[in-house]
Amino acid sequence: MRSVAFQYHAPRSLDEALAILAEVAPEDGRIIAGGQSLVPTMAFRFVRPGHLVDINRIAGLDRLSEQPVVASVPAPDAAPGTELVIGALVRHAAFHRPVVAGPLGRLLTEVAGHIAHYPIRMRGTFCGSLAHADPASEWCLVASTLDARLVLRSVRGERIVRADDFFTGVMSTAIEPDEMLVEARITLPSAGARMGFDEFSRRRGDFALAMALVSFDLVDGRIHSPRVGVSGVEDRPCRIAQAEALLEGCVPAIDVFQAAARAAAAAVDPLEQPQLPAIYRRELVESSVRRALERAWV
Amino acid sequence: MKHPITLTINGHRHEVEVEPRRTLADVIREECRLTGTHVGCEHGVCGACTVIVDGDPVRACLVFAVQAEGAQIRTVEGLAQGSQLHPLQQAFMDHHALQCGFCTPGFLMLSTALLERPDPPSDAELQEALSSNLCRCTGYKNIVLAVRAASKAMHATSGAA
Ligand SMILES: Cc1cc2nc3c(=O)[nH]c(=O)nc-3n(C[C@H](O)[C@H](O)[C@H](O)COP(=O)(O)OP(=O)(O)OC[C@H]3O[C@@H](n4cnc5c(N)ncnc54)[C@H](O)[C@@H]3O)c2cc1C
Ligand code: FES
Ligand code: FES
Numbered sequence: 001m002r003s004v005a006f007q008y009h010a011p012r013s014l015d016e017a018l019a020i021l022a023e024v025a026p027e028d029g030r031i032i033a034g035g036q037s038l039v040p041t042m043a044f045r046f047v048r049p050g051h052l053v054d055i056n057r058i059a060g061l062d063r064l065s066e067q068p069v070v071a072s073v074p075a076p077d078a079a080p081g082t083e084l085v086i087g088a089l090v091r092h093a094a095f096h097r098p099v100v101a102g103p104l105g106r107l108l109t110e111v112a113g114h115i116a117h118y119p120i121r122m123r124g125t126f127c128g129s130l131a132h133a134d135p136a137s138e139w140c141l142v143a144s145t146l147d148a149r150l151v152l153r154s155v156r157g158e159r160i161v162r163a164d165d166f167f168t169g170v171m172s173t174a175i176e177p178d179e180m181l182v183e184a185r186i187t188l189p190s191a192g193a194r195m196g197f198d199e200f201s202r203r204r205g206d207f208a209l210a211m212a213l214v215s216f217d218l219v220d221g222r223i224h225s226p227r228v229g230v231s232g233v234e235d236r237p238c239r240i241a242q243a244e245a246l247l248e249g250c251v252p253a254i255d256v257f258q259a260a261a262r263a264a265a266a267a268v269d270p271l272e273q274p275q276l277p278a279i280y281r282r283e284l285v286e287s288s289v290r291r292a293l294e295r296a297w298v
Numbered sequence: 299m300k301h302p303i304t305l306t307i308n309g310h311r312h313e314v315e316v317e318p319r320r321t322l323a324d325v326i327r328e329e330c331r332l333t334g335t336h337v338g339c340e341h342g343v344c345g346a347c348t349v350i351v352d353g354d355p356v357r358a359c360l361v362f363a364v365q366a367e368g369a370q371i372r373t374v375e376g377l378a379q380g381s382q383l384h385p386l387q388q389a390f391m392d393h394h395a396l397q398c399g400f401c402t403p404g405f406l407m408l409s410t411a412l413l414e415r416p417d418p419p420s421d422a423e424l425q426e427a428l429s430s431n432l433c434r435c436t437g438y439k440n441i442v443l444a445v446r447a448a449s450k451a452m453h454a455t456s457g458a459a
Contacts, residue, residue, distance in 0.1 A: 001340070002319060002320075003319045004319065005317060005318075005319055006318060006319060007299070007318065008301065008318035008362070008364050010364075010365075032362075032365075035360055035361060035362070035365070036342060036357075036360055039321070039341075039342070039359070039360045039361070039362070040341035040342050040360065042319075043340055043341055043359075044341070052318070052362075054365060056365060093354075113426075117345070117427075117429065117430030117431075118355065118408070118412075118426070118427040118430045119345065119348055119354075119355040119356050119357055119408065119430055120342060120357065120360075120430075122354040122355060122356055123354075123356055123357075123360070123361070204426070204429050205429060205430065
């Protein structure tokens, strides 16, 4: 099957892209980044955009950089530190090698290896994954668990949205039709932070049936500020407060991890899908959270 | 509305007029008449359509042809030099890495891009990357064997040069 006819725009600058997007948004004009989700959904005619604004010819959007965290709306309480800034055209493959020193760079490399297949990672982008908001997207889990800030720009101006407010459901986000996600910002964890990821899929490269991402600091041998995120299970990635509360202040140990994993399994409300009963998804959540915690620890 | 575009494929320029909705795979096959690039699933799953765009292996069914204007595109037709097979093609023959041959152009282009990387992939990385494409009849064992053999042959030659 072929996609419906559309008009193609290839702007050379961000301002030009935003101006075109503002003009074509009412006719379901959309951005095309890596095209690795958009082109198949167009081929199936699930979406029928009237215009595509191709951002691939805009220089500088593939920038990955580190900058001091600026306290801003909506993060006036942002802890001082450094953030990793991921531009709109940073491809999945950019993370095949660590992009920053320390635990975050290692984590992102591990996670990237689970996304689709090598040729798809050559084109698909980090920001495109967030904008697409598939409930089984690895990068959406990263953004949600690590409380990323998403920078949305349009001809009307710029706003920064927290991951919590960004994901609004299956394939839906806070991005307005005339807005572009220009970059994602993730605060760098402390050098000693422990991070772990686990995912279950039926075959390598398939979308996950469940995945978990955890991170914590160790203070005097005890878990401090734990984050437990789960995805692929509900309509969007979520943090599991019950599991985090159980971990806070504990000395890392298998039984502690197991209790947190059980709490996560009890807390999720899995999407009902054919051949994937909720009880099975809960079991996957339990093992994913436990394994992610074990990986963070060893 | 059709766009006049120039595609550079295996070093040759092809001037074509295409609607933006035509994929690179379709235009390579139907306008440029290079039918070595195969089309299976048309939604990114099988890898039969893999071509090399500016050095990277990509699914040609997931790129619109208008997006590839100005890029260096390589397809399976560009591998052999006259009657001299590319080392990967030779290795696929020697190791019986093809049966019906439908998936072969995709595997060849994927492997070519992998073996030309400045940091050649490890055995484990090769195996992982080869899982990107589907072969439904030969099986993967011989494909992995062939690519490893070609990797040795290619790196031995470049080392001697
Ligand atoms: C066979 C196959 C397997 C896959 N497996 C996985 C997997 O395991 N895990 C996974 O996470 N993904 C998987 N994917 C999807 C892939 O990771 C995509 O690259 C990703 O979901 C979308 O990124 P993109 O850059 O390709 O976006 P596109 O396809 O270009 O765009 C997707 C959507 O986001 C919008 N958009 C893109 N960029 C922006 C922006 N900067 N601002 C505003 N809107 C924007 C587009 O308008 C479109 O609606 C798979 C894809 C295929 C074909
Ligand atoms: S035809 Fe392109 S991946 Fe199957
Ligand atoms: S050789 Fe027949 S599908 Fe691979």
